[in-house]
Amino acid sequence: MSLIDEIRHGNRRVLARAISIVEEGGEEGRQLIKEAFPHSGHAFVVGVTGAPGAGKSTLVGALTGHCRGQGLTVGVVAVDPTSPFTGGALLGDRLRMQEHALDAGVFIRSLATRGSLGGLSRATGDVVCLLDVAGFDVIFVETVGAGQAEVDIMRYAHTTLVLVTPGMGDEVQVFKAGIMEIGDVFAVNKADQEGADRLARELEAMLDLAGPRAWRPPVVLTVAREGTGVAELWQALVGHRDFARRSGLWEEKLRARAEAEVRGILTARLLDEAWRRGGERGLLPRLLEEVAGRRVDPYTAAAMLADGLRGADHGGPV
Amino acid sequence: MSLIDEIRHGNRRVLARAISIVEEGGEEGRQLIKEAFPHSGHAFVVGVTGAPGAGKSTLVGALTGHCRGQGLTVGVVAVDPTSPFTGGALLGDRLRMQEHALDAGVFIRSLATRGSLGGLSRATGDVVCLLDVAGFDVIFVETVGAGQAEVDIMRYAHTTLVLVTPGMGDEVQVFKAGIMEIGDVFAVNKADQEGADRLARELEAMLDLAGPRAWRPPVVLTVAREGTGVAELWQALVGHRDFARRSGLWEEKLRARAEAEVRGILTARLLDEAWRRGGERGLLPRLLEEVAGRRVDPYTAAAMLADGLRGADHGGPV
Numbered sequence: 001m002s003l004i005d006e007i008r009h010g011n012r013r014v015l016a017r018a019i020s021i022v023e024e025g026g027e028e029g030r031q032l033i034k035e036a037f038p039h040s041g042h043a044f045v046v047g048v049t050g051a052p053g054a055g056k057s058t059l060v061g062a063l064t065g066h067c068r069g070q071g072l073t074v075g076v077v078a079v080d081p082t083s084p085f086t087g088g089a090l091l092g093d094r095l096r097m098q099e100h101a102l103d104a105g106v107f108i109r110s111l112a113t114r115g116s117l118g119g120l121s122r123a124t125g126d127v128v129c130l131l132d133v134a135g136f137d138v139i140f141v142e143t144v145g146a147g148q149a150e151v152d153i154m155r156y157a158h159t160t161l162v163l164v165t166p167g168m169g170d171e172v173q174v175f176k177a178g179i180m181e182i183g184d185v186f187a188v189n190k191a192d193q194e195g196a197d198r199l200a201r202e203l204e205a206m207l208d209l210a211g212p213r214a215w216r217p218p219v220v221l222t223v224a225r226e227g228t229g230v231a232e233l234w235q236a237l238v239g240h241r242d243f244a245r246r247s248g249l250w251e252e253k254l255r256a257r258a259e260a261e262v263r264g265i266l267t268a269r270l271l272d273e274a275w276r277r278g279g280e281r282g283l284l285p286r287l288l289e290e291v292a293g294r295r296v297d298p299y300t301a302a303a304m305l306a307d308g309l310r311g312a313d314h315g316g317p318v
Numbered sequence: 319m320s321l322i323d324e325i326r327h328g329n330r331r332v333l334a335r336a337i338s339i340v341e342e343g344g345e346e347g348r349q350l351i352k353e354a355f356p357h358s359g360h361a362f363v364v365g366v367t368g369a370p371g372a373g374k375s376t377l378v379g380a381l382t383g384h385c386r387g388q389g390l391t392v393g394v395v396a397v398d399p400t401s402p403f404t405g406g407a408l409l410g411d412r413l414r415m416q417e418h419a420l421d422a423g424v425f426i427r428s429l430a431t432r433g434s435l436g437g438l439s440r441a442t443g444d445v446v447c448l449l450d451v452a453g454f455d456v457i458f459v460e461t462v463g464a465g466q467a468e469v470d471i472m473r474y475a476h477t478t479l480v481l482v483t484p485g486m487g488d489e490v491q492v493f494k495a496g497i498m499e500i501g502d503v504f505a506v507n508k509a510d511q512e513g514a515d516r517l518a519r520e521l522e523a524m525l526d527l528a529g530p531r532a533w534r535p536p537v538v539l540t541v542a543r544e545g546t547g548v549a550e551l552w553q554a555l556v557g558h559r560d561f562a563r564r565s566g567l568w569e570e571k572l573r574a575r576a577e578a579e580v581r582g583i584l585t586a587r588l589l590d591e592a593w594r595r596g597g598e599r600g601l602l603p604r605l606l607e608e609v610a611g612r613r614v615d616p617y618t619a620a621a622m623l624a625d626g627l628r629g630a631d632h633g634g635p636v
Contacts, residue, residue, distance in 0.1 A: 030617045037615035125616065251610070258609035261616035263589065266623055270588040271581065273624075291576035292569070297355035298443065298579035299348045305584055306591075310628050 004035045007134045012107065015134050019109055022126035025268065033126050040132040043075070046237055047157030048142040049182070054163040055189045059224035059233075060140050064106060066230050067138050073105040075131035079124050079143040079153050107131065121152045122264035128156050151182060155260035158253050159184045159240045161233075164203065166195035183217050184240045187233055191221035215243055274309045283308065322353045325452045330425065333452050337427055340444035343586065351444050358450040361393070364555055365475030366460040367500070372481040373507045377542035377551075378458050382424060384548050385456050391423040393449035397430075397442050397461040397471050425449065439470045440582040446474050469500060473578035476571050477502045477558045479551075482521065484513035501535050502558045505551055509539035533561055592627045601626065 006014040022029035046063075050056050057078070064074045109131075111123055124141060131139050143153050154160045162183035186207075188200045203219050218236045222229035244250040278284035287304060290296035324332040340347035364381075368374050375396070382392045429441055442459060449457050461471050472478045480501035504525075506518045521537050536554045540547035562568040596602030605622060608614035 034615045034617055038612055041612045254610040255606055258606045258616070258619075262606065262609060262619045262623070263593075265616050265620040266592055267585060267589050269620055269624060270592065270627070271585050274584055274588065275581075288573055288576045288580065291580060292572040294356055294359045297352045298576065298583050299352055301576075301580045302583035302587055305580070306587060309588070 002035065003032060004039070004133065007036070007130065008039060010135065012104070012134075015107065015130060016109075018130055019127050022130065023111065023123050025123065029126065033129055036129055036133045040129045043128075043132040043136055043139045044159070044238075044241055045128055045132075045139045045141060045157045047154040047160040048140055048163065049154055049160065050163030050165070050189075054165045055224045056142050056163055059163060059187065059189055059222060059230075060142050062222075062224045062227050062230045063140065063234060065227070066234050068103065068105055072137040073135065074107075075134070075136035075139040076106070076108040077124060077127050077131070077139065077141045078108070078110040079120065079141065107134070107136065121260070122268050124153050125156050125261045125264055152260060152264065154182050155256055157257075158244065158250070159237050161185045161187060161237060163187050163189050164199060165190045166193050166199045184215065185233070185236045186217055186219045187222045187229070188219060189222050189224055191229065192223050192226075196221065214247055214249065215240065270309065274305045277308045278305045281308065320353065321350060322357070322451060325354070325448060326357060328453065330422070330452075333425065333448060334427075336448050337445050340448065341429065341441050343441065347444065351447055354447050354451045358447045361446075361450040361454055361457045362477070362556075362559055363446055363450075363457045363459060363475045365472040365478040366458055366481065367472055367478065368481030368483070368507075372483045373542045374460050374481055377481060377505065377507055377540060377548075378460050380540075380542045380545050380548045381458065381552060383545070384552050386421065386423055390455040391453065392425075393452070393454035393457040394424070394426040395442060395445050395449065395457065395459045396426070396428040397438060397459065425452070425454065439578070440586050442471050443474050443579045443582055470578060470582065472500050473574055475575075476562065476568070477555050479503045479505060479555060481505050481507050482517060483508045484511045484517045502533065503551070503554045504535055504537045505540045505547070506537060507540050507542055509547065510541050510544075514539065532565055533558065533567065588627065592623045595626045596623045599626065 001009075003014055003018050007018060018032055021032060048056055048060055060076060060078075064076065067074050109127060111120060111127060128139055128141060141153060141157055160182050162185070164186065165188070186203055188196050188203065190196065191200075200219050200221060207217055207219070218239070220229055220233045220236050222233055224230070241250075244253060275284065278287070283304065287296060287301045291298050291301050319327075321332055321336050325336060336350055340350055366374055366378055378394060378396075382394065385392050427445060429438060429445060446457055446459060459471060459475055478500050480503075482504065483506070504521055506514050506521065508514065509518075518537050518539060525535055525537070536557070538547055538551045538554050540551055542548070559568075562571060593602065596605070601622065605614060605619045609616050609619050
């Protein structure tokens with residue numbers, strides 16, 4: 001039986017191993033995804049994003065509990081682009097696992113960046129694919145913040161939940177503006193804190209300002225620690241999914257997701273290849289030395305490396 | 319006189335126009351940088367990063383004032399990877415400009431992502447190059463957060479300043495761990511708030527834990543709004559620069575910066591080119607449709623697009 005067959009039959013140990021393989025980003029991982037991909041596409045993928053401290057992990061934990069109560073199995077991918085060096089994601093794993101450690105219907109995995117641009121985004125797509133093939137009904141993809149990396153990662157989701165929380169200061173209000181467009185559902189978490197109602201009203205006003213759209217994102221008040229509002233939030237997420245399926249938005253999301261998957265893989269692949277070929281020919285260290293010394297400009301250097309990728313020695317710039 | 323010559327002679331209007339041109343990322347911008355690059359390499363480039371709300375803009379403003387007091391000219395590049403949609407950077411520009419609006423020795427420009435992976439990093443490098451050629455003594459590159467995009471952006475700096483601030487909650491402590499390695503100097507800002515001394519002690523302990531290194535990053539307490547600690551902070555930044563120049567670390571930083579510049583340009587270029595060629599042949603929309611329908615896996619799709627880049631129709635995967 002192949003690894004993918006074993007995963008489809010519910011072997012969690014093999015699933016964990018396969019995830020480690022795709023994380024590495026080598027040929028073995030590529031083959032796994034090629035085999036897994038046709039069997040994927042059944043899970044409901046929910047992206048969860050928000051500023052550090054907004055309570056994403058707690059809320060995902062509460063949503064997981066709610067889904068389990070409805071008999072749904074849950075996969076969680078916690079993506080941490082903020083810890084490129086220290087392996088912070090591992091610490092996160094240990095903290096998260098406790099609550100659902102003995103529940104075979106829950107599988108949690110953290111991913112941290114390996115430093116290569118686009119690598120984390122690609123790995124996220126692959127891990128979602130494996131959890132999907134493993135038969136999880138719902139997959140939460142949770143990520144810190146709302147930078148470009150996070151926006152890319154949210155493209156893997158069918159439905160995106162944006163968390164905001166009162167008392168984060170003025171700068172965060174601007175920050176929030178940047179994520180208005182990616183939210184399908186908004187949660188005002190820590191709704192028992194001062195300013196929550198005002199924040200919810202501001203959000204509603206901003207969403208109204210955006211004008212009439214096919215889907216007007218709902219705003220749900222939650223207190224994740226106590227489970228308050230979690231059932232309503234889940235209903236809002238499912239509501240978006242059902243609306244998307246009825247309206248053609250679903251197909252649009254699937255195309256956007258396909259584009260994100262291909263783009264992530266292509267970026268990592270082209271850059272790695274250009275870098276590797278440049279290294280093989282000894283061109284790369286020489287070029288970097290020249291750029292560092294300001295004798296060759298970086299555009300000319302990039303063009304030379306791009307030429308190497310095309311197999312040409314002295315062609316025009318790619 | 320060429321645009322670059324005019325910039326070198328202090329024409330700020332032409333500088334602003336050139337920045338807009340390189341931001342667009344086209345051939346005209348590439349030619350500008352090719353011409354500018356040999357004249358660059360004189361400015362002291364300081365990266366400033368930290369979580370939203372840490373007070374980066376205020377501190378950069380205070381450092382700018384301090385530098386001006388010493389007769390140094392200052393360029394500021396404020397990079398906002400969190401606002402891919404709403405043009406939040408423009409708002410930032412207007413807020414920042416007020417204090418130094420009438421000072422010809424200060425030039426401030428905000429950059430927001432245009433959505434292409436690596437595009438913002440490339441644009442940052444180009445804008446730093448133009449400000450450098452324009453003769454600014456110090457260039458502050460300020461960016462929100464500490465995600466992968468921000469880490470990439472900090473690679474353009476000679477010296478990286480990391481801001482932390484008390485009372486940001488537990489999740490932020492983990493978050494902070496991810497940026498320990500990129501900080502050459504740390505500032506505990508809002509040092510008049512409760513918990514600042516404890517945070518500074520924790521930071522010092524973490525830095526000690528990292529073991530003996532050639533450069534042990536200093537921790538400076540600041541209250542940016544009142545200017546407290548700003549002179550000491552500037553001394554710490556200059557201290558790092560001087561140490562780097564003495565120790566060979568400077569050359570290492572220059573090579574890392576060259577690598578970041580070339581990598582940023584190459585990523586944007588290869589991906590754009592693969593996307594454009596795929597589009598020309600009508601392959602791209604067909605492929606994305608097939609991936610969305612789970613009939614072609616994204617690795618196979620990426621390999622076909624990569625082949626297109628090499629001019630081969632049925633070669634092996636790049």
